[in-house]
Amino acid sequence: MRWEAARVNLRNIDLNLLVILDALLTERNVSRAGERIGLSQSAMSAALARLRDIFSDPLLVRVGRDLALTRNAEDLIVSLKESLSKIEQTLTRRPGFNPATDARTFSISASDYAGLVLLTPLVKMIVNEAPNVTVHLLPRARDAARVLQTNQADIVIEPVELFGPNDYPTAALLSDRWLCAVDANHPDVTGNELSERQFLELPHLVYGIGNDRQLNLADQHLADTGVQRRIEVTVESFLLNPFLIEGTRLVSLILERAAKRLLGTVNIKLLESPIAVPDIHEAMYWHPRHTTDPGHKWLRDRLLSVAQELS
Template sequence: MNLRSVDLNLLVILDALLAEQNVSRAGERLGLTQSATSAALARLRNLFDDPLLTPVGRKMELTAKGEALIPPLREAMAAIEGALSHEQPFDPRTDARTFSISASDYAILILLAPFVRAISTEAPNVTIHLLPRTSDPAGALRMAKADLVIEPKALFPEEDYPSQHLFSDRWLCAVDRHVGGGKRMNKTQFLALPHLIYSIGAERQLNTADMELAEMGIARRIEVTVESFLLAPFLIQGTSLISLVLERATKRLSGLEEISIRELPYQLRPLEEMMYWHPRNTTDPAHRWLRERLLTVAQKLD
């Protein structure tokens, strides 16, 4: 395909069509009429010699070619947007910008909640989309699904992405207050009681503490798994379940009068929360402001 013969505006429309999988919604997203979007889809089908979108029942689904186009197209679009934005200075008091941040509910509670409060008046035209934590954080950055990923250092395998330490936290355990014991859970009780663990996604990716316990060969009786870290203390109320929790979260959650927080019988590495971003955004003024502002909020947590 000769790039000179391609109307690059079609790629913007293709990006919207692949994302929305609906001609009307793609047109609304771009401010185009349905007929104009349909005409563009026809040109794209001819260009790629593929239907790209096909009707299945009452909806449209992507063809294999359409699916395959998503990663390279998103990367190309993000690179172009990044190159153009690098030329523009950023003033948070007046400029409009939208950022997407992928983070766990724990990171949202501890860091992003005070961050949102901090920028609500100083950056009135900045929109923050908070996305759930993903099991493929590097992919989210690569495909521009997220501008920033806040992730424990131990769970982000890619070394080629820029990063910044935000804060650390230590692991404790939570049990219903009617479960006997002192301020420290002993090993016998820890292994005898059933456990509730936090995991993510269909593959049930474990948190750093559960991974470390598994590496130590400590076999526990897992009775419940949940994707929301913040729900764990509430789910164990009135049961004999144990859940690993983070100290900062226990200080910010109300309604936990029935829960007893105890020291673990094992020495675990602290959780180290990092922010990661794609190299294409490193010098972008708006993105740099976002990272610096998050770091400032993180430094004030203690």
């Protein structure tokens, strides 16, 4: 490998190639990478040839009709994004951040539950306070730590029970509890209580996460403790649960804060779960590279303010 040689000869290398390389590694497509940074396909192809020469590696290889990254290219992704982020912060660093005038762009990755409960009021707050700030709301990622490491999101909102042990800076936002949701006119649940027998005999709708249908925390707890149920429907969108339940015999575990936000639009009722399940605890996580950034700190403070108002 000639990585060391590339480092030594850095003065002879156009550093714009790093921006091009980042786009190529992200898009894995020469045309899309060119569109992303405003270069023609021929210019991108020429730059790719130079990058291949610098790293003595093809970087992207043809696999059928697609391009795939080489192992060396995969190893470059994280360090390259971190380097470009540091350069950008150095060039744009200000002594402070004024939300009324400063222009910034932030990305937040969160589930649709966190989007409804936390990000909806956050967006309203930002629109009123920071007219030049753009916020990209990204769907929840299965590998939240990698999203932070590769700088795909400035903040990840995730239950601490799912994120698990880590070294990322974090701040607690809110907790929530699970309730049972059924149709308001359910033929088998006529009162305001659901017995354990009814809960186990009714057909269930379960919220699954991702393409592999990873169970949510409540349903995973029931599965781990050996509770046997008849699952008839699974859905990836938490917010669809009440609408799918309406007019059926289905029962589903749903988080109270989100469910109460939807009660005015769907004809369901909420009941205490006859089987205890642990609460969830939402937190925000960020990469330590952002901890002292005034703009990032302002965004974190806004999220904490929203959470405190909800609590």
